[in-house]
Structure formats: structure tokens, C-alpha cells
Amino acid sequence: MECRWVEIGSLISHSCSGGWGREGQGEGYDVQVAVLRSADFPAIAVGGRPPLSIRYEKASKVSRAALMPGDIVLEISGGTEGRPTGRTILIEKDFLDSYSIPVIPASFCRLLRCEGINCTYLYYWLQDMYAKGRTWNYQNRSTGLSNFQFGLFRGEEQVRLVDSASQGRIASFLHCVDSKIKLNSRINDHLLEYAKTIFEKWLYGAQGDLVSVSEVADFNPDTYSPREQWPIVQYLDTGSITRGAIEGYQIIAPQSEKLPSRARRKISSGDIIYSSVRPIQEHYGLILNPDENVLVSTGFTVVRNTEQLVCPELLYLFLTQDSVTKKLQQIAEQSVSTYPSIKADDLAALELPLPSAIEAAWLQPFLENIFAIMDSNRQMCMQLAKLRDALLPKLISGEIDVSRIDLTQLNGHLSADSNVF
Missing domain, CATH: 3.90.220.20 (DNA methylase specificity domains)
Incomplete structure (x- = not known):
């Protein structure tokens, strides 16, 4: 070529x-x-x-x-x-x-x-x-x-x-992978809207006592110490997640690279992370099935549910309502920090109805199943992204002969994508 x-x-x-x-x-x-x-x-x-x-x-x-x-x-x-x-x-x-x-x-x-x-x-x-x-x-x-x-x-x-033909094949192959990622992501968007609809229907009719988030969750429960000497750290900063979509982790080897000073918060499956700066930018997410070596920035508040009647998915939907985001942004704009910001106490003071045992019995399995499907789709997207990222430098450099790539084999129902420019 x-x-x-x-x-x-x-x-x-x-x-x-x-x-x-x-x-x-x-x-x-x-x-x-x-x-x-x-x-x-x-x-x-x-x-x-x-x-x-x-x-x-x-x-x-x-x-x-x-x-x-x-x-x-x-x-x-x-x-x-x-x-x-x-x-x-x-x-x-x-x-x-x-x-x-x-x-x-x-x-x-x-x-x-x-x-x-x-x-x-x-x-x-x-x-x-x-x-x-x-x-x-x-x-x-x-x-x-x-x-x-x-x-x-x-x-x-x-x-x-x-040559233009090779450009087209390289572009089409990579674009086809990205199109599959977008398809899964759009399915997740629809699933999230469905979950929000069910949540809002429950919330509108909820008659349980109001409880503060501090009564149903812990905040920033686990902190990493450099003495633990993790060989590899996957670090997530506040700008790398938006409305639950993770852009990517920084891979750091602390023995040979400097670990960012803010890389201190440990997370577990079911934790909610919420950026303390400018809530209106919606840098938050529900973390399911993370790897063991993940740390997030101290710019996040980590919220971990402790009440059996309030599952992580329900708490996440509550904290990420538009009305809650606007309220937290108003609090942030009154702060004396360099940037508009909130504290863990601001999240802790929010109040939500406590579901009854009967409500929790049908609401929790429903929300858990929806978010489990979404997480499975995200895992598939991550695997596709790894495939794309592994092949990208080889295709761009010419290491892989693009004339031998059969685009139709990438996906049985998604043929070669011609919508490239």
C-alpha cells in the first residue's frame, strides 16, 4: 500500500x-x-x-x-x-x-x-x-x-x-466498531429512561416517611493508602465521567509513576460517585462490578447505600433527578470555594421517601435487572473499544493490510458502514 x-x-x-x-x-x-x-x-x-x-x-x-x-x-x-x-x-x-x-x-x-x-x-x-x-x-x-x-x-x-480506497476501508472498519458501541449506548439510554419513568411513578405516589440520604448511606467509606502498594491503579478523575458514561481510566504504575495526589477514594460495586464541582455538569455515575484496582478522585463524593429498602439503583435515580441537580447547583453557587462546589453534607441532607417492604419487593428487582442489562451493554462497549484501540495504530500505520479486512464479518447484522466522509 x-x-x-x-x-x-x-x-x-x-x-x-x-x-x-x-x-x-x-x-x-x-x-x-x-x-x-x-x-x-x-x-x-x-x-x-x-x-x-x-x-x-x-x-x-x-x-x-x-x-x-x-x-x-x-x-x-x-x-x-x-x-x-x-x-x-x-x-x-x-x-x-x-x-x-x-x-x-x-x-x-x-x-x-x-x-x-x-x-x-x-x-x-x-x-x-x-x-x-x-x-x-x-x-x-x-x-x-x-x-x-x-x-x-x-x-x-x-x-x-x-490511497483513497485504503482510507475508506480503514475509516469504514473503525467507524463500524464505533457504530456498534453507539447502538449499545442508545439502547442503554432507552433503558435508563424506562427506569426513570418507573422511579418517578413510584416517587409521585410514595407515602413513606421522609429520610435523609445520610440515614440510608455512608459517604467516602474507603480511602487508599500508598502503603498498600498496588502495582497498577486505574484512576478516574472527575472530568472522565458524565451522566454515568466513563470516558476512560488513567492506567498508572505507582512504583514507577507518580500517583495523582487526589487518587485516594476506593470504590465497590453499587457505589455512586458524584463530583463536588459544578453539579450542573453532571459528572456522576453508578459503579457496578469495578476492577479491584480502581481509585477515583477526591473531587468525587462516594455514596454507598446502607439501607436494605433503598437499593443503589434507586438512590442513584433520586440523586440524579434534574430537580436535585438544580438544587445542588444553587448550593454550589453560594459556596466560598474557587469553583462552585458542594460538600458531602449537602448530599447527605437531601431527603427521599423510604420505600415500604412491599414497594421494595417489586421496585428493587426491576431496577437491578435494568441496570444489570445496562452494565452488560457497557462491558460489551468496553470490549469493542479495546478492539478498536488495539487495531487503530496498526491500521493507521499500515501494519495491518486493510485489503484483507472483511467488514461484513464484524457484525452479522451490521454490514460495512458507508456513512463515512
């Missing part, structure tokens, strides 16, 4: 920074838009439809920044101590069709529109670049934030350009 190396800047036909506009209409900010942030990338990557911020922008900005199918959005500011900036997301038609107004990138992102290359292939090239840590080469820090040096990246990053 013949190839040549080209400067990535030569493949970008249009690029512009995102915007944030204004909350209200007026003074030239007259076009209503949905704004895509990098925090939304993980949910979109698995088929989610996150509630984007609705703002007003100038028509001139919208004409330049409105997203189209095949566009790539690049994160240019953000990152954490262990995660560089430079994440990307591919914009697809079905995503844009789910919003009735133009979608633009947020101000910490940048639109990339390409030519002379299969855009899906370029997206997976950028995914491979990020996975290999090369985006560290293009960032610097200012005012505490990591910023992506787009000009340097545009002039120095080289793309391995193969």
Missing part, C-alpha cells in the same frame, strides 16, 4: 475558533445556537445527545462556525494534570439532525474542515495521535489552563496519506 506524508495544514480547507455568544438575544447577537463543549465529546462519541448550552451568536460567527457533517471539532483549551488537551470529535449528520438550530463549537474548541482526505480517516488519525500522547507536543500552560498551539500543530504534524 503506497503512502506519502503530508503536512496536516495542507488538508484543512477551513478552520475557525468557536464561540460562546450571549445568554440573551440583542445587540447583534440574534442567532440562537447550540454550543458544543469538549466536555460533551465523550457522550457524543458513544451516540449520546447531551443537552448542549443554548446561546445567541452573531450571524457572522454562525456563518463561519456552524458545524456540518464530516467536520472535526478540536479541543484547544482544557486538559488535566494527566490528560492533555487536543481531544477531537467527528460531527455526523444524525447528531446535527437531533438539534433544530445551528450547532457551533464552544470558545475552547476549534472547527476543522478538511479536503483531499477522507474526513473519517483523518478523525481516526487524530484519535491515534492523541492516544500516543503527541498532543503534549503542541500545548503550553497559561493562567492555569493547558492551551493547544494550533499554528504549531498545523505546520508540524505529518499525516500518513494512503
Whole structure:
């Protein structure tokens, strides 16, 4: 398979920074838009439809920044101590069709529109670049934030350009795996909505005594000590989970790498983790069947149920109601911390009806079964993601001969995906 190396800047036909506009209409900010942030990338990557911020922008900005199918959005500011900036997301038609107004990138992102290359292939090239840590080469820090040096990246990053047929096969194979992940994720979205409906029906008619969350749960029950000397740690920070969807764990070997100072909270199956910063960003999840070597950030409050009548699934649905999120955000905005934040005591003070033994007898098995199916689907998604991540560098580098790949064998009911750009 013949190839040549080209400067990535030569493949970008249009690029512009995102915007944030204004909350209200007026003074030239007259076009209503949905704004895509990098925090939304993980949910979109698995088929989610996150509630984007609705703002007003100038028509001139919208004409330049409105997203189209095949566009790539690049994160240019953000990152954490262990995660560089430079994440990307591919914009697809079905995503844009789910919003009735133009979608633009947020101000910490940048639109990339390409030519002379299969855009899906370029997206997976950028995914491979990020996975290999090369985006560290293009960032610097200012005012505490990591910023992506787009000009340097545009002039120095080289793309391995193969013939268009090979680009299409590589893109189709990887996109087909991602499509299976999205399908499972959408099934989970429907299952969660079903569980919420049953929960809300119970909650509306519940007549049990009100109890505080502190009466039915413990908070931050287990702490890791470096003296335990785990050989490998899977670490989850607050930005890596949104509405139960985990973007990924940092794999750390403490004997040779520095363990983040916030990697201290142990978790068990059935634990709920809830980020203490900006509840409105919905960095929370119910953890089922985790590996033994998982630690989460001290930026989370870990909630572990202790009352037999309140199963973890019911407690999770209670804590993640929109009304509860809004209430916690109001509390956070009154805090004196650097960022709007809540304390474990704020979660502990919330009140919910205590189910009767009869209610628990039918409600718990139902919710447990729903969440067990969802967890099984997530496990399948994780295996598919491992397959994709293992094959991605081999396909991009040419180590695997794409002419021998039979896309129809990937899934008996999902044939080769032609919806690539």
C-alpha cells in the first residue's frame, strides 16, 4: 500500500475558533445556537445527545462556525494534570439532525474542515495521535489552563496519506466498531429512561416517611493508602465521567509513576460517585462490578447505600433527578470555594421517601435487572473499544493490510458502514 506524508495544514480547507455568544438575544447577537463543549465529546462519541448550552451568536460567527457533517471539532483549551488537551470529535449528520438550530463549537474548541482526505480517516488519525500522547507536543500552560498551539500543530504534524480506497476501508472498519458501541449506548439510554419513568411513578405516589440520604448511606467509606502498594491503579478523575458514561481510566504504575495526589477514594460495586464541582455538569455515575484496582478522585463524593429498602439503583435515580441537580447547583453557587462546589453534607441532607417492604419487593428487582442489562451493554462497549484501540495504530500505520479486512464479518447484522466522509 503506497503512502506519502503530508503536512496536516495542507488538508484543512477551513478552520475557525468557536464561540460562546450571549445568554440573551440583542445587540447583534440574534442567532440562537447550540454550543458544543469538549466536555460533551465523550457522550457524543458513544451516540449520546447531551443537552448542549443554548446561546445567541452573531450571524457572522454562525456563518463561519456552524458545524456540518464530516467536520472535526478540536479541543484547544482544557486538559488535566494527566490528560492533555487536543481531544477531537467527528460531527455526523444524525447528531446535527437531533438539534433544530445551528450547532457551533464552544470558545475552547476549534472547527476543522478538511479536503483531499477522507474526513473519517483523518478523525481516526487524530484519535491515534492523541492516544500516543503527541498532543503534549503542541500545548503550553497559561493562567492555569493547558492551551493547544494550533499554528504549531498545523505546520508540524505529518499525516500518513494512503490511497483513497485504503482510507475508506480503514475509516469504514473503525467507524463500524464505533457504530456498534453507539447502538449499545442508545439502547442503554432507552433503558435508563424506562427506569426513570418507573422511579418517578413510584416517587409521585410514595407515602413513606421522609429520610435523609445520610440515614440510608455512608459517604467516602474507603480511602487508599500508598502503603498498600498496588502495582497498577486505574484512576478516574472527575472530568472522565458524565451522566454515568466513563470516558476512560488513567492506567498508572505507582512504583514507577507518580500517583495523582487526589487518587485516594476506593470504590465497590453499587457505589455512586458524584463530583463536588459544578453539579450542573453532571459528572456522576453508578459503579457496578469495578476492577479491584480502581481509585477515583477526591473531587468525587462516594455514596454507598446502607439501607436494605433503598437499593443503589434507586438512590442513584433520586440523586440524579434534574430537580436535585438544580438544587445542588444553587448550593454550589453560594459556596466560598474557587469553583462552585458542594460538600458531602449537602448530599447527605437531601431527603427521599423510604420505600415500604412491599414497594421494595417489586421496585428493587426491576431496577437491578435494568441496570444489570445496562452494565452488560457497557462491558460489551468496553470490549469493542479495546478492539478498536488495539487495531487503530496498526491500521493507521499500515501494519495491518486493510485489503484483507472483511467488514461484513464484524457484525452479522451490521454490514460495512458507508456513512463515512
